[in-house]
Amino acid sequence: MSETILPPKSNTVFQLLFGDPRNIDLLADFLKAAIDIPEDECRDIVIVNPNLPRDYPDGKLGIVDLRVTTRTGQIIHVEIQRYPFPSMRNRVVFYGANMITGQIGEGDGYTFKRVVSILITDYVLISGSPFYHHRFTLYDRSALVEFTDLLEIRTLELPKLPELPDVYLWNWLRFFRAETSPDISWGFVARRRKRVWIQGARREGDEGILDNMSRRPNKRNAVDTPDCAAAVESP
Numbered sequence: 001m002s003e004t005i006l007p008p009k010s011n012t013v014f015q016l017l018f019g020d021p022r023n024i025d026l027l028a029d030f031l032k033a034a035i036d037i038p039e040d041e042c043r044d045i046v047i048v049n050p051n052l053p054r055d056y057p058d059g060k061l062g063i064v065d066l067r068v069t070t071r072t073g074q075i076i077h078v079e080i081q082r083y084p085f086p087s088m089r090n091r092v093v094f095y096g097a098n099m100i101t102g103q104i105g106e107g108d109g110y111t112f113k114r115v116v117s118i119l120i121t122d123y124v125l126i127s128g129s130p131f132y133h134h135r136f137t138l139y140d141r142s143a144l145v146e147f148t149d150l151l152e153i154r155t156l157e158l159p160k161l162p163e164l165p166d167v168y169l170w171n172w173l174r175f176f177r178a179e180t181s182p183d184i185s186w187g188f189v190a191r192r193r194k195r196v197w198i199q200g201a202r203r204e205g206d207e208g209i210l211d212n213m214s215r216r217p218n219k220r221n222a223v224d225t226p227d228c229a230a231a232v233e234s235p
Contacts, residue, residue, distance in 0.1 A: 007179055009177065011065055011080060015066065018030070018078070027068070028043075033171075034154060034156065035116055037074075040071065041071050041072060043071055045070050045076075048067050048068060052102065062098055064078075064079060065079050072113075074113050075099050075115045076116045077096065077099060077116070078117075079119045081123075082121075082122045084123050088119070092119050093153070096115050097151070099115045100150065114151075115152070118154045118156065119153065119154065119156065120173075121156070122158045133155070134155045135152065135154055137152050138151065
């Protein structure tokens, strides 16, 4: 009998799972699968404050799902969205721009660390393309020349995931789509050790992370509440 688990695509579960420093190697594994980042760049990733600074006192406050820095100072920001949100594309651009301008102060030179935003959606975000993974930068479509990759946006659309794996990233996205324990077992057949840490034991006798959260009523009640952005776009 399949056991229902808390959905990893929920903001609450995602933040509890990947925002915990004890799970940093899981986060690093996902980031290496999602973006072009060297192995050693993920060795010292640090989870940082998800609250983005305001440009001025009455400016808009930005709160991201997850923000990390890599060994060389690159900034990686991850958003996961279960329900359609009208201004999702604009919001991700706003977050990325904020993380660039937040690196500079008065009198500083124009030297920035690259900002990569990863947007995972449980709905079709880009209807004009059949691909589930896209990479966007500042790019001249006519000359086929990239201006800069200082600001990069990756989109991962779960409904477009093919039935059979094509690259390792497929396993992670299958995990995010999981709703029962067998879904996780199938999704992580390529990396059994990773699957066991998520679903099974860290140490002998321990419950897995999702097993534990799924059995805690307070966590399940929080996750059963739809993402606030699904119904109301904040001002």
